[in-house]
Amino acid sequence: MRKTGTMKQRMLSTIANGSRRLQSIFSLILLIVVWWAVTAAKLVNPLYLPSPGSVWNALVKANNCHPITQGSNKIVCGEQEYFLWQHLLASLQRIGVGMGFAIIAGVLLGFILASVTWLNRIIMPYVNFIRALPPLGYIGLLIVWFGIGDTSKIWLLFLAACPPIVLATVEGISGVSTDRVNSAKSLGAGTLQAFVHVVFPSTLPSIMSGIRLAVGFTWTTVVAAELNNGIPGIGALAYLSGTQLNTPLTIACIIVIGIAAFALDGLIVLLTRMVTPWVGRE
Amino acid sequence: MRKTGTMKQRMLSTIANGSRRLQSIFSLILLIVVWWAVTAAKLVNPLYLPSPGSVWNALVKANNCHPITQGSNKIVCGEQEYFLWQHLLASLQRIGVGMGFAIIAGVLLGFILASVTWLNRIIMPYVNFIRALPPLGYIGLLIVWFGIGDTSKIWLLFLAACPPIVLATVEGISGVSTDRVNSAKSLGAGTLQAFVHVVFPSTLPSIMSGIRLAVGFTWTTVVAAELNNGIPGIGALAYLSGTQLNTPLTIACIIVIGIAAFALDGLIVLLTRMVTPWVGRE
Amino acid sequence: AMQKADQLSGASNASSEKCPVTVNKEAKGTIRIAWQAIANADLVVKDRKLLEACIPNATIQWNQFNSGGDVVQAFGSRSVDIGLAGSSPAVKSVSAPLNLKVKVLWIHDIIGEAESLVAHNSSAKSIKDLAGKNIAVPFGSTSHFSLLSALSQAGMDSSSVHLINLDPDKMAAAWGRGEIDAAWVWDPVLSKLKADGGSVVTSSAATAKNGAATFDMELVSDDFIKANPSAVETWTAVENYAIGLIASDPDNAADSISAQLGNSPKDVKVQFKGYSYPDAAEQSKIFSDQLPGIFKATAQFLKGQGDLDAVNADYAPALYTTAIDAVAKQ
């Protein structure tokens, strides 16, 4: 009786899993079909919304070498001298470095601001200030200070990613139950130990959600960061192809950005579940 | 004895309050002094970091009428035909409308996605997708669909603000203690009532922090939104003055954006404290 | 740094190019160049790696920019040595309040029909017919300058039309939706609008005739001139060779440019017609006879717009003619 129960359950869960995957795939297919139908019926000028086919072609072309015109013996490889995946990789590197610094600095700053009240009063206004600054407004200043190389781009991504992490950390800490901290101190933890062993893990879910938001944020900032001298870089490619009215390539870039961001986000969600398994179960 | 105690406390708290305000003012003054010293010592080319004085002049000029060049009898008012405060007001309106729709749609969508699992699986990927899209990448599509008027700008701000609110709502709901909901249902609440009377207030702190992040986000997007046909608009002014290498005005705009954003943020924090007084006290 | 796609795939076909002018073995270090996506000989040089071949001991660094303003900013932060900018940013950079330590080195092209005013309504014969209409133009561009000049030449004022700041790639959509009545713009958008029922009202060629010429030019920093005069000369010689190619072998030149722009060689050849590409000999004359005056006029116009604080007494010191004159003699 118990065994069949388990088998039945296993079967059911396999079916459920399958249907779950089906739903996602179905939703994707639906989107592509609608897109295709709209373009096939010529409801929109292909200059603005090219067909799925031509976007796919742009994607393939951007990852291969091909003659510049049919029959010509001049071969060009990728777009703007780099393959699309190289552009993506370059942007990912910048985001990775920027996020890395942002996580370290944001969490540290968050902890400091949450514990030192007077520093909080002095620095928090600036964090909130930076949080609202349009990247396009101050990228010029960053270029002036850090040059047109990767440094200014990474600074921009860093400045975009840092404030949400600081805020999430501060908010997470203010939400830590005082009983937990008091209990740790009564058990012999010093201020530092209580931080490391109790406040930090209690804040972890909040920090992770801050990181998640920050990564999304850096993706939206990547075009602004790569506007000048951003090649190779997927944001720069998206912008440049737009100015050349190469809409299929622009849309291919946007889709690639979206998919990469989506995958990265999934990774973070997975990681979050791994490091904070207790969330939602208390 | 008790009375003096209270008086002493009141005095102490007045002093503390005063010193708190002093700290903020002090931090502001410090920044301006450092800024002034750096520019006065000519450490940086004024093209990139103008002196506080010239930024102040740009600010004053942008809010007044003046002859176009010294001695000329052609009078211009403000910058780009509008006073700076009019630019700010125009942007505030766009942000207000975009945020308004984003709050309504984001919270509703969040509630729906949190309760209907299959819809979540279908729609959530798209929300995460949109969350990562660079505004500069898809503003073109919005213009195709909604024109170069305010509609496309408001759409952009809406699309920037919506995902953080959806995420915060879904996350908030997943964090609601099951005991709370079960208790409400056992007390006679239907699914809808349990939502309105228990899930919603439990999620409110999370929603408010989502809104707070979203507003910051819209500010960073306002330049991208106003890049095309954005006058009057403080984002457009900041960008245009940047391309014209009018750095004092750019910095004045950025500071105005920062201060407006900071004030709006303070308002939201205050509102949050008012509507969720229990946070951090349980 | 990342390997380029052609190296990665082994399809590299440009590195075999030989230096067409005297090889400069003297110049060393890094030469930082700012380039923009404009159909002129600079892209031929870049595509064929001519500078790399002609200055073999230096590292050539190509940095892409989107507007003259950005390039000027990069000069200020000492991030580039040589860079392409339009004539109005060039004038701004050497006038107050910026007074950058840069000189004008080269004219890549003189803008003619390449930047034109197209209108929806074919009955608009002159800019006067557009009074009160919506005209789109990217603010701060050479087209913006030409449009304002055209308006003032016609005795109009910027307030007699409704100017809309619009990126070129957004114009087609606004055009299709009927949100703009006219636009002053360049290719590929210009061709799109013409194909989409637009008719040309006037062009930068016409405004140039009336004394408001616009150019794409190369700026070079004083520091770089001082440190590497020979490299500056080699650069000029290479550009001169490439400009010659546009006239002598337009097919191959168009192939190179289209490879850089990411469009088709056919489109590039159409664009050639909108510009004139003076060689070093012609430029030598333009630099000495016309440019100081044109710069002064431009500066006066910009000052009237409130874009400049003061007009220089003489713009000749802002021009670097040594290299052009030397190359012109060869």
Place this chain on the structure above:
Amino acid sequence: MSEQTMAWDELTERTAMSKQGIAADIRGLQQRFTTQEGDEVIALHDINLQIKEHDFICVVGRSGCGKTTLLNALAGFEKPTEGEIIFRGAKVEGPSPRRGVVFQKPPLYPWLTVRGNVEFGMKMQNVKQDERKERAEQYLELVGLKDAADRRPYELSGGMQQRAQIARVLATDPDLILMDEPYGALDALTRERLQNELLRIWEDHKNTVFFITHSVDEAIFLATRVIVMSAHPGTIKMDIPIDIPRDTANQEDMEKVRSDPRFVELRERITEAIYEQDDQQ
């Protein structure tokens, strides 16, 4: 199966059950949990129990033996891994206002005052405002929270929070009252008063009560039937009717009951049943 989609034989069964006066029927209930380490915990195993209308059931058992798990299943909070529970003829599929629950940890709503919390259930059940106010007042008085009615839950002591929860549930007058150690955090007098009030309500309103406690004395005082559970896995070890007459109005009677030989005997038997497993743990 919900009440709407009942088949014919279930309907007849239901009629039969109500004729026998059965309020809830627990059939072959098993509840398993998988821990994070991957171990399987069998919290309840093969529980069969029929709760009659107007029963006052007290459940006792060692800490961790599955009492709360059983109560959660009855309340409809947790789907049984195996087996089912029929309440008033329909399968339990979720929470219902006919089954009020007093939780082990009071889930009060911090955005409402204590009074607002007590009124909450009545508001959900559309009790008119006047009546709601009156009944809230009455129950606040009953649990001794009249003075603290306008405070927020987080401004109450642990015992006060528990009392607020009790008032909130009792004010909605559910058919089946499920209580998880409701009086554990209360002092003896408050406890006695609330015990008596509960008995009075139970007698007046003819509710059915399912009451978890650690006090065998309390169980014998209150119950018409005591259930003893044992752990590993949680099963029903003893199901014993209590037939000692009592007069709740009379305090001194209580003390007399305590020394009643039947009480002493019951107490011994139940205690023994609870602790038989002792050597195991």
Place this chain on the structure above:
Amino acid sequence: MSEQTMAWDELTERTAMSKQGIAADIRGLQQRFTTQEGDEVIALHDINLQIKEHDFICVVGRSGCGKTTLLNALAGFEKPTEGEIIFRGAKVEGPSPRRGVVFQKPPLYPWLTVRGNVEFGMKMQNVKQDERKERAEQYLELVGLKDAADRRPYELSGGMQQRAQIARVLATDPDLILMDEPYGALDALTRERLQNELLRIWEDHKNTVFFITHSVDEAIFLATRVIVMSAHPGTIKMDIPIDIPRDTANQEDMEKVRSDPRFVELRERITEAIYEQDDQQ
């Protein structure tokens, strides 16, 4: 004033206090809260209490009378509104590992297993790993959680969580043990076992214990001194030494003690003291 910045007369006072064997001295303690509505609640008023070394103090009183508030003040969790507390000669200014606290609601750490939680305090106090492991095992056994040692706190029942917390605190062997209704959620046998263990530890290690309970019987069994508190505002109503001899090892002795006339008398007096205020509430 912290231990570092003691003035001379305080130092002499401290010496005097330790000579008299005073562990903690509560002087004119008042604790006020302002509720959200703006009302002022005087939770404690003018509390004066000297706790001697090796005292076993049990605090009883009506729910909401201020027991937890007093314990919080002793633990150093809440700054007194007025008055002060001197512990071993130094003013209490914050939590300290010398004063271990068992909370009313167990604040276990969900990122640690039960074993991890029990080891936590020892780890903070740099107990060597071997000893830590051994002691954790020993205390887990003591509270009957050996089988559940690798589970997470949220996989435990309410009573099991409470026991885990008790093991965590006792394993660090604090000088002053502050316990807030530690045994309220436990069944009688577990409770008895833990009571005996606590007494054994108290006798062996000569700790001082401050123990809040609702059971007068428990108080008399355990305490050397029972404090009765009354509410509105919270004050000490009675402070009574307990001198009934007991042999914790002998279970049957307990039952005998229960019928000791001195026990019965004490029980009556304490109960009366607790409930004198009854008519007020």
